[in-house]
Amino acid sequence: MSTSTARARSRALTATIGAALGVGALITAFPFFWMLLTSVKPQRESIDFPPSILPQEPTFEWYVRLFTELDFARYLGNTVIVVLFGFVGLLLMAMAGYAFAKFDFRGRRWMFFLVLATMMIPVQVTMIPTYLILNGMKLTNTLLGIALPTLVTGFSIFLFRQFMSTIPTEMLEAARIDGAGEFRIFFRIVLPMSGPILAVQVVLTFIGGWNSFLWPLIIASDQKLYTLSVGLALLNQQLAVNPSLQMAAASVMVVPILVVFVVFQRYVIQGFALSGLK
Known part of the structure; x- marks a missing residue:
């Protein structure tokens, strides 16, 4: 009982x-x-009081207007380019993490300490020096100038290093004995085994590039180089009362992030746990 x-x-x-x-x-x-x-509500429904939850006459007019009249197609293209640059940096950070985890070279500890030290410096502190460097390289007001400062981060290198430290060194040595080169070992063994941490980094890199606001606003004086988040802020300043259009722009910002997270969510917990092998 x-x-x-x-x-x-x-x-x-x-x-x-x-x-x-x-x-x-x-x-x-x-x-x-x-x-x-x-x-998807008409403007008159979006400002009704009391508000209704479901639209009575659904319309996709505001999404069409975003990409035909308000230059959001250009903002979307700029944001995608920044994200793609971030994915190139993802590969570079994976290589750096692998080097710190599995190679023994002079100055490794001090170099890794410097990587960790960059995590203690707020991004806002480095904005003015970074701007001056890019201005000297004639990269201000360019998409390359927007993307370069976020290409590599100390936090991502740290995560890759911690995860790749769990990969058995004996497996890598066996591959070297069989005649595999370092690049082949990295791309054929290390990266496939690092799926969870790669998924985490893909999500973080995508979110960081997709939501980039302050740096594009500082480095770009040409409105044609703005990213989606800057375009959304500009839209909110230009239009006083049109909640439907503003919510359509916000949906364009939020939905892709949600989709990426849903696709990679089963790997995220594994990656943060740094469990290594399955």
Whole structure:
């Protein structure tokens, strides 16, 4: 009797926790759904009071207007280019992490200490020196100037190094004995085994490039070089009352990030746990 009672209490507790989590998830997700629903409302519905949750006459007019009248296609293209530059940096950071994890060379500890030291410096402190360097290289007001400062980060190198330290050195030595070169070992053995941390870095790199706001605003004086986040801020300044158009622009910003996270979510926990081999 006591066993069945304990099981009933356990099921009741599980159901209660599940219901509480479900309610919390709905509350958390409500602003997101409100944004999507408002983005397809006619303007008169978006400013009605009291507001309605579901659109009475759904329309995709505002998405079309973003890309035909408000230059958001250019902002989207600029943002994609910045993200692609970030993915090139992702490969470079993976190589650096592998070198720090598996190679023994003079000054390795001090160089890794310098990498960690960069994590202690706020980004805002380095903006003026970085701007002066890029200005001297004639890279201000260019997409390359926007993307270069975020190409490599100490935090990502640190994560790659920590993860790749768990890869068995014996496996790499066996590959070298079989005649594999270092690049082949890296691309055929190390990278496939580093899937979880790569997924984490893909998500972080994508979010960082997609949401880049302050640096593009500083380095670019030409509106044609703005990224999506800067274009969204500019839109909010230009239009006083059009919640539907503003929510459509916000949806363009948010939905791709959500899609990327959903695709890679099963790897994220593995990558942060730094578990190494499966």
